[in-house]
Amino acid sequence: MTPVRKTGLKAEDAGECKKSLLPVRDALYVLSGKWKLPIIVALAHGHKRFKELQREIKGITARMLSKELRELEMNELVSRTVYDTTPVTVEYELTKYGETLDTVIVALRDWGLRHRKKIKARK
Amino acid sequence: MTPVRKTGLKAEDAGECKKSLLPVRDALYVLSGKWKLPIIVALAHGHKRFKELQREIKGITARMLSKELRELEMNELVSRTVYDTTPVTVEYELTKYGETLDTVIVALRDWGLRHRKKIKARK
DNA sequence: TATACCGGTATATAAAAGTATACCGGGTTG
DNA sequence: CAACCCGGTATACTTTTATATACCGGTATA
Numbered sequence: 001m002t003p004v005r006k007t008g009l010k011a012e013d014a015g016e017c018k019k020s021l022l023p024v025r026d027a028l029y030v031l032s033g034k035w036k037l038p039i040i041v042a043l044a045h046g047h048k049r050f051k052e053l054q055r056e057i058k059g060i061t062a063r064m065l066s067k068e069l070r071e072l073e074m075n076e077l078v079s080r081t082v083y084d085t086t087p088v089t090v091e092y093e094l095t096k097y098g099e100t101l102d103t104v105i106v107a108l109r110d111w112g113l114r115h116r117k118k119i120k121a122r123k
Numbered sequence: 124m125t126p127v128r129k130t131g132l133k134a135e136d137a138g139e140c141k142k143s144l145l146p147v148r149d150a151l152y153v154l155s156g157k158w159k160l161p162i163i164v165a166l167a168h169g170h171k172r173f174k175e176l177q178r179e180i181k182g183i184t185a186r187m188l189s190k191e192l193r194e195l196e197m198n199e200l201v202s203r204t205v206y207d208t209t210p211v212t213v214e215y216e217l218t219k220y221g222e223t224l225d226t227v228i229v230a231l232r233d234w235g236l237r238h239r240k241k242i243k244a245r246k
Numbered sequence: 247t248a249t250a251c252c253g254g255t256a257t258a259t260a261a262a263a264g265t266a267t268a269c270c271g272g273g274t275t276g
Numbered sequence: 277c278a279a280c281c282c283g284g285t286a287t288a289c290t291t292t293t294a295t296a297t298a299c300c301g302g303t304a305t306a
Binding site: 017018020021022023024025026027028030031037038041044045075076097100101103104105107108109110111112113114115116118119 | 140141143144145146147148149150151153154160161164167168198199220223224226227228230231232233234235236237238239241242
């Protein structure tokens, strides 16, 4: 007896499935927190400065923006470049690697859209 | 000038992208919390009773299991069936709809695996 | 009769995540 | 000289999320 599907959830045995829990967690962790997505989306259209981001992302405090940017930077999803202008300019940009999140964000969006419709429909 | 890619992050204009933030959030919300994934994975191989789940998912308390199952049930990802046996049996099962999470979990897993490798490689 | 299993709930607490607010040095503009 | 912009940090606080622990009624088993 071999699995019918290669990638499906039920196709894999319990051991395999449990092993995949960690990578899934890793991916979710990278996107976790209230502000990561808004930041990624804001940077998807090109580099932005700190204050630009803060103005564009409604409601975020400097503290959270700074913290989340640092985490994204540590995961190499975002790059930080300091320009020695006056006053100093700091530019944040989605890295090439950061752009690979594309796939997973699209998957989340598509399922999310479907879910929204379902939830609305049942009222 | 039209976008080169149809589904990519950068392919869409700012408005479109911001709109997609909500569905992405919805999808992430459904998977949010420490125990949702472990529960989904445990149920991916067929129905389980409450205590079975609790035994299988190491470290979860009855309170959290109960709470997370209720949330999954509200989102129609999991069904709850009470059998009038003695003692009473309560079975939880992934719904057909719950199985559609498949795609997004696979996307997360694949990116997560890639990310794991990257992080390990740079040490 | 005592003990254990089932499927939970209630209460209290701890830990994590997010917010509010003030402040910093360096530079520029009025 | 005062006020403002930049790119943040520090401290204290609130809210959310998760844990620990005790307990419940009903039934079966020793």
